[in-house]
Amino acid sequence: MASSSKSSIVAMAASLLLISLMAPLVRSDASDHRYKPGDAVPLYANKVGPFHNPSETYRYFDLPFCPPPDLKEKKEALGEVLNGDRLVSAPYKLDFLVERESEQVCKKTLSREDVEQFRKAVAKDYYFQMYYDDLPIWGFIGKVDKEGKADPSEYKYYLYKLIHFDVLYNKDRVIEINVRTDPNALVDLTEDKPVEAEFMYTVKWKETIIPFDKRMDKYSQTSSLPHHLEIHWFSIINSCVTVLLLTGFLATILMRVLKNDFVKYAHDEEAADDQEETGWKYIHGDVFRYPKNKSLFAAALGSGTQLFALTIFIFILALVGVFYPYNRGALFTALVVIYALTSGIAGYTATSFYCQLEGSNWVRNLLLTGCLFCGPLFLTFCFLNTVAIVYTATAALPFGTIVVIVLIWGLVTSPLLVLGGIAGKNSKFEFQAPCRTTKYPREIPPLPWYRGTLPQMAMAGFLPFSAIYIELYYIFASVWGHRIYTIYSILFIVFIILLIVTAFITVALTYFQLAAEDHEWWWRSFLCGGSTGLFIYGYCLYYYCARSDMSGFMQTSFFFGYMACICYGFFLMLGTVGFRASLLFVRHIYRSIKCE
Template identity: 65%
Template sequence: MIKAVAALLLAGVSLVLCGRAFEPGAPVKLYANKVGPFSNPSETYQYYDLPFCRPEGGLEHKPETLGEVVDGNRLIMTPYDLSFRKDKADAKLCTKTLTKSEVMQFRKAVSDDFYFQMYYDNLPIWGFIGKLEKEVSASGGESKLKHYVFTHVHYDIAYNGNRIVEINVSTDPAQMLDVSEDVVTGDVPVEATFTYSVQWRETDIPYEKRMDKYRRYQFLPQHLEIHWFSIINSCVTVLLLTGFLATILMRVLKNDFIKYTRDDDVLDETEESGWKNIHGEVFRFPPSKNLFCAFVGSGFQLLALSIFIFGLACVGVFYPYNRGGLYTALIVLYALTAGIAGYVAGSYYKQMDGRAWVRNILLTSVTFCGPLFVVFCINNTVAISYRSTAALPFGTIVIILLIWALITIPLTIAGGIVGKNTRTEFKATCRTNKYPREIPELPWYRHAVPQMIMAGFLPFSAIYIELYYIFASMWGHKVYTIYSILFIVFIILLIVTAFITVALTYFQLAVEDHRWWWRSFLCGGSTGFFIYGYCLYYYFFRSDMSGTMQSAFFFLYNGTVCLAFFLMLGTVGWRSSLSFVRHIYSAIKSD
């Protein structure tokens, strides 16, 4: 099924790359997508929520995919005549008589720095609705805010043979409508004439490279070079620190093995101390093992989902401005990988002698989907109150719920049943004592929270630089295209998380604290808390976002992303610690 998804997405890529061929004078539709405040990328509205010139035959919506709707796209055909290789000079679009409410709509849009987005032959273009200026009186007195709406739009289109390669849009500052409060007063209607012009030019840019322009706009060459240098510097630093810790840990373990494995009759058993002394406790199953196994199962699913997404990204599926491609892949692949969560959770729960396996499957099904659904309900309600395109239509919600009910839940149940019926036993290298051993009193820095802070800092430092570019893409108008860098950083994140968790697990066992199961999971997943801390920093110090809707979308959806990191990295940390514990206790003699 995953191959089918990849083939479907690649078919979409090939459709764009092959494109359409047009004859001279052939009509080419220009679709308006959305408008909204430039600083609030989630707060988007339909283009014709503003009183622009509408098509005579009524609004014609372009059919959209699931991912496009989730992304807030609402493509509507515009009345602009941009026929292939047909120039126009000062063509009249329409003359409108704006009422007071329509003038106020334009005025508010200009005040909020509204931009518009359109698509022409699947090529995106942007422009601003108008501009806000401060006008100082001739006497040098108090300045006034002037609101201007652009009434003329110029389209510059490049073609190669019979295919469209590039399009740019610009506005004419000489043709603006003043909708300032001091100009438009009372209920007197305002007449506005909207015009446009089109100029075609031939280019030698091949059609297959027409999307390269958008890649170049995201990172200038000098910025890309700095980007690579910063990532390499960060990764080298983290790997050096990891290497030093690994060397120290291996030397300490070597000394421990020598001490614990020598056959010395003079050595009295009462002199033993350290991690060997708790060999009868380390494989005691954790408390709340139902929840623990649900977390681990969800973590494995999210890890598999991440790998599949990176695979699609590296083969070029998510090209710049592939509307909704990433969201479609996330929804479909999450549903298809649900069986992994069910199988892993059910298998480990069975190995831990769990009995309430039905509860385990249900808990696994809602471990991540539950919080995500609550966040979606809140954000969608806020978006509906704003009448934003970010609010999903009822039909789309039904489709997503059907995917969850007919694919995700059944696959989770099937995976859980297979995992439950798989005859595997937990591989414990030491026999567990009947009664738990008393844990010695430990200093404050050996407790869970300080350990989580130490565990999360090093992996976070490995991805800190890359986070800015990711946030600028997710919560800005940049498009992330350098997936090779991101994949390298992701692999380093997993390696560093695994090692730092193993190191902290060893230090915990060395002081005879055998409660490492949940601790290793929390330490591995603690990077998610650091990422959410970066969310706060980015919102208040690196962005201009504001408003209830944008804040709700930013903090709540980022919270679910950080939850996904917590589950995924926590699973990596725990599984690495489990392998480490099995290894060291299998290398010593214990009664």
């Protein structure tokens, strides 16, 4: 779409994009939303699709509805295109304070192909979405009569042909709009034969005292489900109590054991210097030995740090009210822009740490950092965009939008990544190791099976996942459903709990690993910290099978494809948190003892 690509070019300018985050998803022609009696209020038809498959949406006039004589496509911003919005002028006229009674849109003879197309849409519970003066409108296009019929071949299929618009206004502004379909005005689609359909609509206006700045509260309340707000807080309190008890229990044990270790090692040093060392002090000459595949390790830390910064910035925007209901286009814009602007953090962190580990090929490390997360995301996007193109769904990005994203990556992301890498290379920081590393590594003693990497990852991921499990349903219902998540303060508290639990459980497992004289803790701490991402992906399978009605190849591939990328991002981010916490802990305990 040429118009969408032109309007999206603004995305290349970071400052303009950040300002655009404050803009609403759909702009009306009247920028101040004030109208006089008889003024045309903008009404846009957006998309249609199966109610249970939120990713599988199509253009409104892909179904054989009556298009207006002056059909126009609305220019869209980058976030709107990424959200799958394709707004066009609607066939209904809802002029300000002008009531209409049984106004005819058109009288149309539906061919057999039209009847079959509508019948398939009705069978899949197709809904439509429109925007009236920035206010979203939904409705179903028809219904299936199953009453008293056990055999699906006996079902009756009907198309709604009369829509009632009830509009509330306050002085010169539109406050609320509701849509009702008339259950008695139907077009029978059961048989494959041409039928006559006369599409009609009515418009009723009613005055209200709700102020204009409160008109979006309706969507916040219905999407957040206030009667479930207590469940949110109960889950938060439950998570906090569980986490405090478990972490307090582990902290007490860990601190007591460490205290005994310090006393024991101090006594051993005073009693006999040649006494054989045991436990984690025994491996002090190996604990700071650099990990295998240190370039990949540094790249994973850089990518995880960037994703952590991205998450923090998204939370800041959410808490200040940028992502209000049905402004989801702003979220996609924010993700693209902030990820591009934070690429310098990834470059600096990865290259700086790589040089601290005495790495020599920092350019290759920088390329690996740039591709570690973007590479799988790009491959997933290529596959899913191809699927969307085959389905002719609105999730398929226009060529112009793809060009804009590539330009953002080439002109913003890559240069900042390189600049960050150069700054990291020139930082001249040295790795701070309290103990001198021996020339040859000690042999790791045989360990029981439950001290292996996979069992430790399962133990490390379960506790953080249990802290966020209840809240995950509401997030999934928002991302992969029609609810809108608006209580970001609760979500931020859950995120803080997740970080604390991840850091603490990783530190505890690192200590037990060192106490067993296993000095290869670098990768283990990263994998254990990030294992929560694997649990979240396991929850995806449960949600798809047990908590949702999604179906079809396109929706299934979109769900599991993009959730794989999201969970991979969580793996990198939480793995970085786990390693950083473990590194601080290991440095602390080895500074506290005398190591020769």
